[in-house]
Amino acid sequence: MRVSKPLLAICCLILSSTTSSAQPSADLALIDGNIWTLDEQQPKAEALAVWGDRILAVGSSASIQRLIGPKTRVIALHGRRVLPGFHDCHVHLLSGGLQLGRVDLKDAADEVEFGKRLKAFDRKLPPGRWLLGGNWDHDRTFAGKLPTATLLDRYVADRPCFLSRYDGHMALANSRALELAGIIAATVDPPGGEIHRDETTNQPTGLLRDEAMSLVSGNLPPLGDDELVDAVVAALHLAARLGVTTIDDMAGDGRETRRRLSRVYQQLARRHRLTARIHLYWPLADWAELAGLGIEADFGGELLRLGGLKGFIDGSLGSSTAKMRQPYLNEPHSTGIFVTAPGTLGRQIAQADAAGLAVAVHAIGDRANSTLLDLFAETADKNGVRDRRFRIEHAQHLRADDFGRFARQGVIASMQPFHAIDDGRWAEGRIGAERCATSYAFRSLLDGGARLAFGSDWPVAPLDPLAGIDAAVNRLTLEGQHPDGWFPEQRITAAEAIRAYTLDAAYAHFSEQRAGSLAAGKLADFVVLSRDILAPAERSAISDTQVLLTVMGGRVVHEVEP
Numbered sequence: 127m128r129v130s131k132p133l134l135a136i137c138c139l140i141l142s143s144t145t146s147s148a149q150p151s152a153d154l155a156l157i158d159g160n161i162w163t164l165d166e167q168q169p170k171a172e173a174l175a176v177w178g179d180r181i182l183a184v185g186s187s188a189s190i191q192r193l194i195g196p197k198t199r200v201i202a203l204h205g206r207r208v209l210p211g212f213h214d215c216h217v218h219l220l221s222g223g224l225q226l227g228r229v230d231l232k233d234a235a236d237e238v239e240f241g242k243r244l245k246a247f248d249r250k251l252p253p254g255r256w257l258l259g260g261n262w263d264h265d266r267t268f269a270g271k272l273p274t275a276t277l278l279d280r281y282v283a284d285r286p287c288f289l290s291r292y293d294g295h296m297a298l299a300n301s302r303a304l305e306l307a308g309i310i311a312a313t314v315d316p317p318g319g320e321i322h323r324d325e326t327t328n329q330p331t332g333l334l335r336d337e338a339m340s341l342v343s344g345n346l347p348p349l350g351d352d353e354l355v356d357a358v359v360a361a362l363h364l365a366a367r368l369g370v371t372t373i374d375d376m377a378g379d380g381r382e383t384r385r386r387l388s389r390v391y392q393q394l395a396r397r398h399r400l401t402a403r404i405h406l407y408w409p410l411a412d413w414a415e416l417a418g419l420g421i422e423a424d425f426g427g428e429l430l431r432l433g434g435l436k437g438f439i440d441g442s443l444g445s446s447t448a449k450m451r452q453p454y455l456n457e458p459h460s461t462g463i464f465v466t467a468p469g470t471l472g473r474q475i476a477q478a479d480a481a482g483l484a485v486a487v488h489a490i491g492d493r494a495n496s497t498l499l500d501l502f503a504e505t506a507d508k509n510g511v512r513d514r515r516f517r518i519e520h521a522q523h524l525r526a527d528d529f530g531r532f533a534r535q536g537v538i539a540s541m542q543p544f545h546a547i548d549d550g551r552w553a554e555g556r557i558g559a560e561r562c563a564t565s566y567a568f569r570s571l572l573d574g575g576a577r578l579a580f581g582s583d584w585p586v587a588p589l590d591p592l593a594g595i596d597a598a599v600n601r602l603t604l605e606g607q608h609p610d611g612w613f614p615e616q617r618i619t620a621a622e623a624i625r626a627y628t629l630d631a632a633y634a635h636f637s638e639q640r641a642g643s644l645a646a647g648k649l650a651d652f653v654v655l656s657r658d659i660l661a662p663a664e665r666s667a668i669s670d671t672q673v674l675l676t677v678m679g680g681r682v683v684h685e686v687e688p
Contacts, residue, residue, distance in 0.1 A: 153178065154175070155176070157173040159172055164210055165643045165644060172187045172190075179680045201654075207655045210652055211372065211677070212631075214370050219375045220375075220379060222361050224353075224357045225259055225585040229244060231262040232266075233263075240281075244257070244287075257286070258346070260288075261290065263292050270552070272331070278301075279300050283300065283302065291444060295444070296334065296339075296445035301332070319336045320338055335463070336441045354383075358390055369655075370589065371651040371677075373403070374405045374434070395427075401678055403430075408432070409435065410438075416432060421433055428679070434485075434486060437487040439487055443522065443549060447462050449462040450492055450561075455557060456555060461493070462491050468501065479509050491523055492528075495521060506535065515634065516537045517540045517579070518540060520541060522566060541579070542580065542581050543594045547604055548604055553565065566613075568623075579630055580626040581631070592671050595659065598622075600665065601614060650677060650679060653677070654675035657672075672686065
């Protein structure tokens with residue numbers, strides 16, 4: 127049997143202590159709890175002990191009492207539920223941290239509220255500063271009608287304003303921002319993007335889809351060092367409050383910002399301020415940067431790892447740029463966009479995989495997902511058998527024929543369950559009920575043998591894993607129109623959802639041997655909850671549950687005072 131180094135260290139500590147007639151003393155002990163370990167050898171326990179950044183022992187309260195010394199901090203749980211720390215497999219951490227300090231329009235009920243928030247934020251900014259943020263939702267605020275630069279000019283005209291739709295695949299610029307970017311009627315759509323135009327005049331409306339957004343974002347002033355650090359720290363504080371101990375940061379920032387972000391993570395780690403483990407993903411198109419340094423999948427230390435790559439094949443459903451087989455109902459001339467041409471994407475995947483890097487690709491539409499599964503299969507055939515763990519990020523709209531392909535090909539469905547209850551408000555208006563029946567298909571994928579790895583896609587959706595678990599279990603859309611769940615046949619159990627946020631999420635980034643479950647020798651990452659979300663009686667109260675304690679690497683990084 128192969129024994130991990132952390133487990134071997136724990137065993138050596140206990141052995142040396144036994145031979146010297148002294149018991150090892152835990153740094154932290156939790157007793158009288160209700161622990162679900164996700165460890166097949168010992169699924170349930172009452173207590174656990176922590177030494178350093180590792181779990182020293184898991185078992186009964188009586189057995190853990192023997193590891194308590196004069197300096198051990200002891201927490202009596204009084205039956206509280208304990209779970210492994212949550213892994214969020216899809217976060218844009220810097221974007222989320224920045225958005226915390228920018229205008230937020232997601233829940234603006236109408237144009238009046240939309241304009242009121244913009245004007246208030248405009249007054250706070252110094253002259254010359256861009257007004258950024260947004261997270262706008264035209265289905266909520268404008269009854270499905272797309273906003274324009276003319277509308278935005280009513281509220282912000284004297285400074286450049288650039289506001290993203292909440293899915294990040296469409297943005298709205300005011301006239302000042304369009305002018306600075308030089309976008310006019312004659313401007314050509316960039317590959318993988320679209321400049322939305324007035325059907326009569328052909329003039330840009332101010333809306334930019336996918337790669338066209340870079341025409342404006344390329345003019346944004348660079349982030350200052352303090353601004354970057356403050357955004358990351360704010361995001362980490364939020365993650366700790368929500369019980370997130372590991373993050374797959376899909377970044378998505380420009381090359382220089384990404385380099386600086388990597389440095390910030392290193393600096394925070396050295397200063398013991400990194401309160402979540404970070405797996406930083408590089409753009410797939412830039413795979414050679416990592417390969418040239420000899421980096422392979424899962425490279426790094428316990429706090430910061432590299433070796434993962436993120437690519438795109440299409441856009442999003444909300445922006446009508448997800449690549450579908452059949453046209454959109456709201457835009458019958460369109461089936462969406464291939465953000466990256468399949469031929470180009472296939473070459474990138476094959477080259478990155480051959481270099482030993484881990485590949486994750488965004489796919490939303492049913493055609494995009496089928497095409498991507500084909501590309502993954504072609505790469506596996508070409509490069510041979512290895513533990514590659516291909517991931518499809520979102521895996522949102524699928525054909526029934528593709529459910530079983532995930533398991534057969536060993537492809538991980540990296541999904542964000544909150545999208546189902548958010549998008550469910552309007553998705554049928556985009557693609558109809560028949561296609562929605564095989565969308566956000568958690569149950570069908572699990573039944574087909576697929577491995578699910580859950581996340582949030584924050585700031586597109588809330589970072590809160592408990593909100594995600596509630597969405598997967600109950601599928602209650604945000605407008606309250608589906609009391610039995612939106613396509614309830616796709617609901618899964620709380621235990622299945624938790625596994626997708628813990629052990630199977632750890633598997634998705636090659637961490638299952640050191641994290642994702644609670645066992646001696648594994649990393650001491652866990653949470654204590656205010657409710658037992660595994661109890662059937664608590665099913666309707668999952669979203670009301672609070673994280674009382676978050677421990678990452680044996681450190682208490684969040685605690686609700688009693």
